[in-house]
Amino acid sequence: MKARVYVTYKDGVLDPQGQTVCRFLQSHGEERVRDVRIGKYIEFEVEDRPHDELERMLIDISDKLLANPVIESYRVELP
Amino acid sequence: MTWAVVTFPGSNCDRDSWHALGDVLGFDVKPVFHKTTTLPPCDAVVIPGGFSYGDYLRCGALAKLSPIMPAIRAFADGGGLVVGICNGFQILCEAGLLPGALVRNSHLRFVSRLVSLRVERADTAFTGGYAAGDLIDLPIAHGEGNYVADAATIVELEREHRILFRYTGPVRSDVPDGNPNGSTNAIAGIMNRRGNVMGMMPHPERATDPLISRPDGANVFHSMAAWAGLHPRLQS
Numbered sequence: 001m002k003a004r005v006y007v008t009y010k011d012g013v014l015d016p017q018g019q020t021v022c023r024f025l026q027s028h029g030e031e032r033v034r035d036v037r038i039g040k041y042i043e044f045e046v047e048d049r050p051h052d053e054l055e056r057m058l059i060d061i062s063d064k065l066l067a068n069p070v071i072e073s074y075r076v077e078l079p
Numbered sequence: 080m081t082w083a084v085v086t087f088p089g090s091n092c093d094r095d096s097w098h099a100l101g102d103v104l105g106f107d108v109k110p111v112f113h114k115t116t117t118l119p120p121c122d123a124v125v126i127p128g129g130f131s132y133g134d135y136l137r138c139g140a141l142a143k144l145s146p147i148m149p150a151i152r153a154f155a156d157g158g159g160l161v162v163g164i165c166n167g168f169q170i171l172c173e174a175g176l177l178p179g180a181l182v183r184n185s186h187l188r189f190v191s192r193l194v195s196l197r198v199e200r201a202d203t204a205f206t207g208g209y210a211a212g213d214l215i216d217l218p219i220a221h222g223e224g225n226y227v228a229d230a231a232t233i234v235e236l237e238r239e240h241r242i243l244f245r246y247t248g249p250v251r252s253d254v255p256d257g258n259p260n261g262s263t264n265a266i267a268g269i270m271n272r273r274g275n276v277m278g279m280m281p282h283p284e285r286a287t288d289p290l291i292s293r294p295d296g297a298n299v300f301h302s303m304a305a306w307a308g309l310h311p312r313l314q315s
Binding site: 014 | 136137140141146172173178179180182183184185186187225227228229261
């Protein structure tokens with residue numbers, strides 16, 4: 001089964017990569033773009049286990065490793 | 080004075096640190112590989128610069144889970160002196176031994192040059208050999224040296240005077256001005272509340288040998304040695 005974790009900078013943390021891409025797009029005429037935030041997408045192949053067990057595991061992994069809670073937040077997705 | 084210098088896969092300033100501490104300053108140096116779970120008897124631990132685990136995921140994120148880290152944490156908890164330089168600073172923040180985090184330089188470029196720093200206070204284990212307000216030049220070489228923390232943490236660091244080094248204007252005409260990475264309040268180095276763990280982005284170990292540079296960084300290590308002499312604790 002595939003599980004997905006999305007890690008992004010928290011609101012309020014300056015995202016220089018996102019800002020650079022945003023400014024680039026705006027200066028190339030994409031005025032519809034208001035803001036860009038760049039994050040990480042991590043894919044897991046996991047055993048077929050109860051949904052809540054896997055979710056607990058992924059939250060644990062995200063807390064301990066994938067995201068730095070000082071600057072980042074995350075979202076776990078299971079099919 | 081015995082120093083443990085930790086090597087992670089991807090560390091590249093471990094040998095600079097051995098050279099500075101051993102060959103230049105004449106201390107006893109014990110190399111430590113990250114896969115061991117104990118530190119040798121030592122007075123201080125250096126977590127050197129580099130790119131531990133290739134900086135994959137985040138700088139320092141994988142290193143903080145290395146087998147040696149519980150021993151370093153215990154050493155720090157016992158009052159031992161720990162200094163993290165560059166990637167070592169990132170690792171100490173990731174490990175929670177220092178507050179905050181280091182993110183991409185605000186201009187997105189890797190910077191490698193001399194910077195001018197102001198020594199904010201001289202009554203700590205890491206700065207005792209300087210005078211408060213001293214202006215020194217040290218090299219930096221990093222892509223993610225932009226220090227950030229939540230507003231409350233920054234207020235606390237300022238109030239408790241735990242910012243030891245700040246980027247400042249030039250003291251020499253060939254050193255450009257100012258904050259090289261966008262760090263909050265131009266923070267270049269901080270210590271923990273207890274005063275025995277410090278992290279800094281500039282490289283004092285690369286500025287110890289008068290043969291190649293002005294030895295402005297040597298006093299970080301002399302300060303720690305003097306402090307350890309006053310507060311001896313050889314811990315195994």
